[in-house]
Amino acid sequence: MPSLKEIKGRINSISSTLAITSAMKMVAAAKLQKAQMAIQNMLPYERRLHSMLIDLMGAVNMSAPASEEGSARLVSLSNQPDHTESEGAYSLMAQREVRKVAIVAFASNSSLCGAFNSNVIREATAVINEYRASGLGDADITVYSVGRKMAEAMKKLGFPSPADFTKMSDSPSYDAASALAQELLDGFVSGRFDKVELVYNHYKSTSSQPTIRQTYLPLSLADATADLQAGKIADSASESDTNRGAEPVGAPVVRQGSPTTEDLIVEPSKEELIATLLPKVVRLRVFTTLLDSTAAEQAARTVAMQLATDNGNDLLQELTLEYNKGRQQKITSEILDLVGGSMQ
Template structure:
């Protein structure tokens, strides 16, 4: 049985951990509130704009855009988004596992030099290096504080690679924020652009966009598409970064909440053990006194 001193030391240690995890949970919760507001404000706008562009592209088969061309996939670019720090449960591990699965299952037949990886976040950057790939840049700053300028620069680079034929497909891998307790691991195509018109029920944020032939567009349809394409593609990257940021803070909030609850349970168990040990020590002392008095 552990001594009173050892148990008391463990209680002090666990209590310190409880204070740390509790503070980290409150900080993560505050950051989550801000990140959740940002993604909830951005997501409906991005989806509606994307639906409008899809309506324009699908309403006229004569429109030719370099971003809608479908080619045999001989070279691919993958953007994977993680966090820069840990203590957020399986958040980063899920991204690494998904990237590993995509590389081996979807693009296992491609040569390594034909797979371009754009890691956003230190954790996925380290995983890419461990896989033996050379990252196509350092985008760790976009993970901590997503900004539209940085997202637009990354989008422009991806658009240039696709338009010039240097890659035939661009995929995005990230955690989608659904709720504080649920983050969905997501893989979706970025380029080529889908030309199908998104449909949704009345309760969703996307709505419907059906471009009728008798609409008069000012400026022309081609000019509108040329102006909207870089905007929509840049907003998509920015939205993904905001989405992943909200999912990260949600995962960290839940992880710290579980750690705090576990520390609570352990403190209760140690307190009971301490009281039992102390009571046993007192009983032994009384028995010794009584035995001495009897002699």
């Protein structure tokens, strides 16, 4: 049985730890509220852009360039505004045999957020093993690690990140996300990547952050249309509860009663409008994914610190009770010694 001094020391240590966990919970809750506002303000804009793009692509009957008609429908995404369409023209819907793949995995820079990092690292590892099983070598798989924890885990597996993206996890920035998206676009267009996937934790609610795996490139009009027909996409504007998360980013939205592209007059042309919307959508998707992952991280950290605080309070009550029992037993023993000595 530990002495009263040892129990008292444990009580003081736990009390100090509770002060830290309570402060971290308050900080995480404040950051979560800020992240919630950012993702909720961004998602309707991103979804509507995606929905408009799908409607326009469907109106001009754009399909994968594997078809004869699709091979002629290329979209210009040049960084330089003075480039001609022929110089920067390419298709982001080209379905190719997957021989080289890029995986963008999002995690955090710090721990103390429950299973947030371990879940997404496990999913990213499973994706890598899946491609290994399909016949791809390690040299054919490129992992862009966003967050220090992901970078460390992937480096141990033999997949160091091509660049340092740790700052993106702490301070989400559209400029940094746009630069990463442009690198992925250039790699896909040049043939360096045949497929690009995103792996991240989606903020569904404060207590739920499921791991999501999405195909970033090539763009698939068929998959998005299937989701729309199946009714899987809901309008984010109808979600009034701020504690509820949105659907995974990159999912388009269809509003009931909205006019179809056949009812609209598009100038100068639908093709030129697609060429303008497409780079915005693909770049914005990386940024929205980053915001979604940040919100999920803060939610996981809030829950983890709340659980740590509750467990600490329970342990503190047990130790206090044990200390009081030991102290009472010691006092009783001293009284008995005094009474026994006086009777001799």
